[in-house]
């Protein structure tokens with residue numbers, strides 16, 4: 482069996498900086514060990530896909546992420562694994578447990594099919610994997626080797642973890658309970674500007690230290706068309722993951738201000754991610770939602786956002802400052818901020834797509850950060 486303390490230390494020595502995920506009982510000693518570690522942070526994600534995006538953000542800011550999940554959660558993570566890590570060439574280590582392992586211990590019916598297809602699913606996603614060995618020294622070498630290879634190759638790799646691999650670790654106390662209660666802005670105001678006009682105003686106020694993560698679809702494309710800066714990340718795919726990428730980035734780069742430009746459709750897709758942002762509360766992150774009440778990028782199909790109060794949602798999740806803008810305003814202070822921006826639909830006649838590949842966008846972004 483593996484001592485989780487020395488295994489985690491091996492990962493740390495190989496440059497792993499951020500641990501995130503959703504628990505599986507097979508990983509309890511490991512998670513407890515990371516939470517108890519004085520130099521490591523465990524970011525409790527609401528969804529395995531969000532965890533992948535958080536770890537991706539960590540790498541974009543110069544860290545390296547380890548993402549833990551039960552193999553059930555591999556299903557939740559398929560979209561960011563295929564449309565974020567792959568196109569942007571983002572390395573990370575996935576620790577995927579093997580509930581329902583064929584020939585393994587008896588397990589619940591809901592794990593049987595996923596247990597059978599876990600290695601095949603990783604193969605289909607072109608994620609190289611290895612089964613974590615049982616013996617401690619072999620497991621240490623396996624971890625070291627995986628972390629070295631994934632860094633060299635700029636790709637994600639996985640360790641499949643059967644039952645009972647880790648020795649027990651003392652349990653940690655529950656997560657700190659943080660009070661919520663941001664002051665809410667006045668009830669919804671009417672939109673005045675288009676997304677483009679809003680972005681123009683934001684571009685005027687950003688400097689070289691402002692890093693921007695733009696959600697997939699028209700937001701990234703319109704930002705690119707207005708002004709291409711090396712500090713921009715134009716997400717393609719991974720819909721709903723922008724704020725989680727921003728969270729990982731904000732934790733890796735506390736010296737920079739991170740602006741996440743979200744859409745209402747994208748936010749609704751992964752609204753659970755707001756609970757993690759609202760708990761971690763990175764003071765250098767601004768989560769700005771361009772709310773046109775529709776999925777404009779796919780033909781302007783309505784979203785349910787007009788029937789929601791996203792400001793209340795953000796306040797309820799623990800964002801300490803919640804604002805509403807109909808036009809860009811100066812923003813001072815340093816605390817996690819949610820900005821609801823009602824906008825009117827409408828885009829430029831022809832909208833170019835970024836000339837650079839996503840991998841090139843990520844590489845120049847990291848280069849601009851001195852990485």
Ligand SMILES: Cc1ncc(C[n+]2csc(CCOP(=O)(O)OP(=O)(O)O)c2C)c(N)n1
Nearest residue numbers: 698699720744745746747775776777778779
């Ligand atoms: C998982 C997933 N489902 C659906 C899509 C297709 N899609 C791309 S952009 C988009 C709409 C996004 O809406 P919103 O975030 O409100 O931004 P807007 O297009 O209005 O700027 C959709 C549905 C996708 N890329 N990924």
